[in-house]
Amino acid sequence: MNAEPRILRTQAEDTLALEFAAARTRLPGSPSVAAAREVAFADFQKAGLPHRRTEPWRYTDLRALLRTVPPLVSERAELPAIVDPLAGLDRARLVVVDGAYRPELSDLSGIDGVTVRPLAELLREGDERIGREIATLDDAVVSLNAALMTGGVAIDVPAGAKIARAIEIAHVTTGLLQTHTRNLVTIGADASARILETHVGPADSAYQANIVTEATVGDRAKVIWAKLQLEGAAAVHLGTFSVSIGEETEFDHLTLMTGASISRSQTFLAFAGENARAGLFGATMVRGKQHADIALTVDHAVPNCASRELFKAVMDERSEGVFQGRINVRPAAQKTDGRMMTQGLLLSEDASFFVKPELEIFADDVQCAHGATSGEIDEDILFYLLSRGISRPEAETLLVTAFLAEAIEGLGDEAIGDAFEAIARDWLANRGQEAK
Amino acid sequence: MLEIKNLHASIDGKEILRGVDLVVPTGEVHAIMGPNGSGKSTLSYVLAGRDGYDVTDGEIIFDGENIVETAPEERASAGVFLAFQYPLEIPGVATMTFLKAALNAQRKARGEDELTTPDFMRRVKAASEKLNVTQEMLRRPLNVGFSGGEKKRNEILQMALLEPKLAILDETDSGLDIDALRVVSEGVNALRSPDRSMLVITHYQRLLDHIVPDKVHVMSAGRIVRTGGPELALELEAKGYADYAGEPA
Numbered sequence: 261m262n263a264e265p266r267i268l269r270t271q272a273e274d275t276l277a278l279e280f281a282a283a284r285t286r287l288p289g290s291p292s293v294a295a296a297r298e299v300a301f302a303d304f305q306k307a308g309l310p311h312r313r314t315e316p317w318r319y320t321d322l323r324a325l326l327r328t329v330p331p332l333v334s335e336r337a338e339l340p341a342i343v344d345p346l347a348g349l350d351r352a353r354l355v356v357v358d359g360a361y362r363p364e365l366s367d368l369s370g371i372d373g374v375t376v377r378p379l380a381e382l383l384r385e386g387d388e389r390i391g392r393e394i395a396t397l398d399d400a401v402v403s404l405n406a407a408l409m410t411g412g413v414a415i416d417v418p419a420g421a422k423i424a425r426a427i428e429i430a431h432v433t434t435g436l437l438q439t440h441t442r443n444l445v446t447i448g449a450d451a452s453a454r455i456l457e458t459h460v461g462p463a464d465s466a467y468q469a470n471i472v473t474e475a476t477v478g479d480r481a482k483v484i485w486a487k488l489q490l491e492g493a494a495a496v497h498l499g500t501f502s503v504s505i506g507e508e509t510e511f512d513h514l515t516l517m518t519g520a521s522i523s524r525s526q527t528f529l530a531f532a533g534e535n536a537r538a539g540l541f542g543a544t545m546v547r548g549k550q551h552a553d554i555a556l557t558v559d560h561a562v563p564n565c566a567s568r569e570l571f572k573a574v575m576d577e578r579s580e581g582v583f584q585g586r587i588n589v590r591p592a593a594q595k596t597d598g599r600m601m602t603q604g605l606l607l608s609e610d611a612s613f614f615v616k617p618e619l620e621i622f623a624d625d626v627q628c629a630h631g632a633t634s635g636e637i638d639e640d641i642l643f644y645l646l647s648r649g650i651s652r653p654e655a656e657t658l659l660v661t662a663f664l665a666e667a668i669e670g671l672g673d674e675a676i677g678d679a680f681e682a683i684a685r686d687w688l689a690n691r692g693q694e695a696k
Numbered sequence: 697m698l699e700i701k702n703l704h705a706s707i708d709g710k711e712i713l714r715g716v717d718l719v720v721p722t723g724e725v726h727a728i729m730g731p732n733g734s735g736k737s738t739l740s741y742v743l744a745g746r747d748g749y750d751v752t753d754g755e756i757i758f759d760g761e762n763i764v765e766t767a768p769e770e771r772a773s774a775g776v777f778l779a780f781q782y783p784l785e786i787p788g789v790a791t792m793t794f795l796k797a798a799l800n801a802q803r804k805a806r807g808e809d810e811l812t813t814p815d816f817m818r819r820v821k822a823a824s825e826k827l828n829v830t831q832e833m834l835r836r837p838l839n840v841g842f843s844g845g846e847k848k849r850n851e852i853l854q855m856a857l858l859e860p861k862l863a864i865l866d867e868t869d870s871g872l873d874i875d876a877l878r879v880v881s882e883g884v885n886a887l888r889s890p891d892r893s894m895l896v897i898t899h900y901q902r903l904l905d906h907i908v909p910d911k912v913h914v915m916s917a918g919r920i921v922r923t924g925g926p927e928l929a930l931e932l933e934a935k936g937y938a939d940y941a942g943e944p945a
Contacts, residue, residue: 639747639748640784641784641786643744643746643747643768644780644783644784644786645786645794645797645798646745646767646768646769646772647744647745647746647768647769647772647777647778647780648769648772648794648797648798648801648802648854648858649769649772649773649798649801649802649805649858650769650797650798650801651769651801652767652769654797654801655769658789658793658794658797659786659788659789661788662786662787662788662789662837663788665788666787666788
């Protein structure tokens with residue numbers, strides 16, 4: 261029982277212990293959930309915040325970066341007026357404010373057959389699906405979420421349902437808080453769905469959002485999933501997505517990140533049935549002193565599955581981008597086809613890109629590859645555009661947009677792709693104006 | 697139109713142009729021939745304003761203004777066009793998007809209204825048909841997967857749409873077979889005009905069978921060392937560049 265004591269706790273870790281002690285009795289959940297919270301917090305305390313010797317977090321040293329943590333949510337906030345970044349994109353909207361699903365702010369039209377419930381209700385019922393998709397993850401930030409989760413939304417797309425209208429989970433943080441949101445998405449066999457995840461908050465508040473989304477995709481289902489991280493400029497975003505997909509599924513996922521001061525978006529995808537295909541794409545745009553980390557683990561546990569990963573990152577000014585990607589091919593996973601590529605584009609001499617692609621292969625009949633590149637805008641190409649009269653900013657915008665578009669279009673959804681490309685163009689249009 | 701006076705330029709401290717003097721009057725087509733390494737391509741890049749070349753002395757007078765310090769995009773809007781020897785491939789940027797961006801950027805720089813989409817499409821259609829540039833090529837990313845001939849036709853299409861006052865054709869014949877050379881040359885000849893000057897840079901005389909110049913200049917070791925009529929090209933074809941290979945006296 262005696263875990264090795266960690267003698268030095270950071271101020272942030274101390275605050276979290278106090279917050280948990282004060283909140284444990286009022287956090288929602290059945291007795292089994294309450295017991296699981298205790299275990300999860302003990303796991304967190306044992307590990308502490310991830311630091312540079314925590315291999316999966318080596319480029320995002322939270323122990324150093326999180327000096328303090330803001331308080332937990334204690335009261336229900338009004339929804340602040342925040343510009344809708346996807347205005348014009350047709351979708352249903354499930355609004356989660358400060359880690360709690362708010363039905364009265366949500367719009368569920370056009371998604372008949374889909375069940376939407378507050379996650380807090382499922383916690384009170386002790387729903388055993390909660391925590392299942394993250395059970396094997398050894399990650400202190402996920403443990404912290406498991407200890408402190410307040411709610412979020414549970415979405416059930418029944419077997420065979422074809423839901424054409426996109427469903428957005430709109431996460432909004434209202435002020436200087438730490439939030440721990442948990443979402444649970446279950447997509448039945450033969451169903452099809454398009455899920456959007458957005459993350460926004462006030463520009464001037466150093467809030468910390470910890471979001472864990474668990475998803476299970478049934479056999480032969482077809483899913484498009486796009487995440488948009490547009491958190492406020494001073495925020496910390498810690499997002500975890502863990503999904504397992506059944507046989508013959510088609511699953512495509514895109515993460516676009518441009519907000520927050522410090523952000524980490526980690527995706528864990530497990531193939532649970534044969535002949536499935538997954539595409540995982542990413543587009544990161546950072547500037548100022550932003551730090552944006554993408555971590556990816558693709559677990560080929562069964563034979564005959566294919567995965568494609570393409571992650572692009574654009575770093576301007578003094579920002580830092582990180583990509584850590586890993587494809588595991590287990591002994592049984594013969595005929596795996598896995599290809600991972602990451603490309604960084606540095607727009608400034610002071611920007612950095614840290615990359616660690618990994619393949620771990622235990623089967624012998626597989627096709628796997630990974631690649632990584634990092635560079636600046638090609639001067640020859642730039643001159644070609646300038647020589648036609650195109651201004652330097654416009655030429656750079658054209659080239660950076662084209663660079664990102666390959667990843668955004670990989671998702672294979674034109675409407676979502678167009679909306680996300682518009683966000684990329686907006687970011688480029690504001691170049692040089694938000695230097696910090 | 698174009699007057700180059702005592703132009704010296706170097707790259708990485710190495711002097712490539714060593715006092716070029718050249719005048720191309722409005723409406724004339726001049727050819728520059730010369731052995732490899734004589735500075736022909738450098739001259740074309742320096743005229744277009746490429747970064748990395750230091751102009752250490754001399755002037756480039758275009759339309760009465762010295763443009764040595766002018767940015768490449770400003771030169772383009774003022775009417776300078778360079779047809780590249782090796783047009784670049786730009787993945788992710790559709791040819792059509794690129795053409796529209798270029799045309800509208802130049803119009804904007806000159807204080808003109810942007811073209812409406814139908815007007816733009818009409819112009820592209822008219823110009824592309826003459827050059828055998830298909831709709832399919834226009835939809836593809838710029839020059840990506842284009843053959844050598846397609847790339848050169850695409851360069852001339854850009855020239856036709858941008859209507860420059862001065863067109864510099866850098867080794868436009870390189871990589872072309874006879875049929876492609878004919879199509880490209882016809883495209884260029886169709887753009888000859890009393891308001892437009894052209895500087896045709898080539899190593900071989902064969903291009904000048906198709907695009908007959910008013911004058912031929914021989915470049916060697918960074919200078920224009922001889923100037924003559926079209927017959928000079930024939931003489932060079934017959935005798936080679938052996939007489940011009942040495943350092944200038």
